[in-house]
Amino acid sequence: MAEKRKFKKRYCKYCAEKVEFIDYKDVDSYKHSLSERYKIMPRRLTGNCKRHQDMVADAIKKARQIALVPYVVDRKSVVLTSYEPYDKK
Numbered sequence: 001m002a003e004k005r006k007f008k009k010r011y012c013k014y015c016a017e018k019v020e021f022i023d024y025k026d027v028d029s030y031k032h033s034l035s036e037r038y039k040i041m042p043r044r045l046t047g048n049c050k051r052h053q054d055m056v057a058d059a060i061k062k063a064r065q066i067a068l069v070p071y072v073v074d075r076k077s078v079v080l081t082s083y084e085p086y087d088k089k
């Protein structure tokens with residue numbers, strides 16, 4: 001396989017679960033849309049649909065304001081797995 005892909009199949013996880021609202025307080029519900037540097041993953045990688053990607057982006061931005069999700073991550077605290085709680089170092 002010449003092409004290396006992190007995400008095999010593209011489908012919207014939220015549509016599959018029929019999610020109508022993404023709670024910004026529930027980090028688990030959008031953690032797969034966060035990169036190891038806590039950036040919002042682009043839609044082309046996660047496979048979210050436009051509607052849900054907007055909801056996820058909105059939730060993450062709100063979560064950042066109340067410090068559930070960090071804005072920036074320095075080199076030492078970059079996590080290698082997709083998501084770990086922020087205060088665990």
Ligand SMILES: [Zn+2]
Pocket residue numbers: 012013014015016048049050051052
């Ligand atoms: Zn969707």
